[in-house]
Amino acid sequence: MIVECPNCKSSFNLDDALVPPGGRKVRCSVCENIFTATPPAGPPTGELPELDELADGFGQDFGADDDDLLASLGEAALDRDDQDLPGVAEAPEAKAAPSASRSAGSAPKLDLNLDTVPKAGKAAKAGRGRGRRVVIAVAAIVLLLGAGLGAVWQFAPQYLGLAPEAKSGSGGTEPVADPTEQVRKISLEGIKQYYVENDKTGRLFVIQGKAVNLFETPRELIAVEASLFDAQNQTLATRRLLCGNTLDLFQLQVLAREEIDAALENEAGIGANNISLQTGQSVPFMIVFFTPPEGLAEFNVRVVDAKEVAP
Incomplete structure (x- = not known):
């Protein structure tokens, strides 16, 4: 059976025997999305309608003068028995996953064991962990630089090219006059x-x-x-x-x-x-x-x- 991931639209060829009638949860190996794979619908039940019923569908009766037409309809019905019914045909091979052109060793597969984390997921988590550590280190460096500049501003503003401020009599500050x-x-x-x-x-x-x-x-x-x-x-x-x-x-x-x-x-x-x-x-x-x-x-x-x- 052909199973398609609803998230990334990747298609996979899964053995029908691995999917019970009620469906089974699987994990996409491309995007790690977990979804339920269901078995394909069975062929429709029932018999083909009789020729008279076909005639009724057209809103008219067929008489003896229409033997040739009845014969052709009968042949069409027989031909229909030899063909696949609509809705029963299997998915064509052309509708394979986008990665179907890969070699057998590199084709994506569905993960049926949901208790384990895929290697790709572990690598992604490890990458995210490294990214967080880099962000924390950069933030620490920025804080240290900010603290250093603040100390220079407070105790040695001349190194920043800033004019000192003169204290006013009321306890506030006012700039030194030019x-x-x-x-x-x-x-x-x-x-x-x-x-x-x-x-x-x-x-x-x-x-x-x-x-x-x-x-x-x-x-x-x-x-x-x-x-x-x-x-x-x-x-x-x-x-x-x-x-x-x-x-x-x-x-x-x-x-x-x-x-x-x-x-x-x-x-x-x-x-x-x-x-x-x-x-x-x-x-x-x-x-x-x-x-x-x-x-x-x-x-x-x-x-x-x-x-x-x-x-």
């Missing part, structure tokens, strides 16, 4: 430089000028930075100081180095002139280099800080 934005409207004016011979330390290189607040709101604690360069534009020295402090020529000539530094590093400036600088107001600055380096060719001064006045 230094360029903080000083973009502080203008430097009246800048000049000159040398002074000091009695105690030798030659001094002095840069002075004033910083003007062009912001629409007050600024304070403005700081400037001066750099010295040689002819190849190489930096020779750099110094940064708060504005608001200056010395006259006599002081520059007679004061010791420690005294000059102390006078120029007063944070609030002389008379607190570097505090709450209103729009349009200016504050003076002075930067002194002791024993200026040889090869000095030019210098540069820029504003590096200007804080907003707290409301």
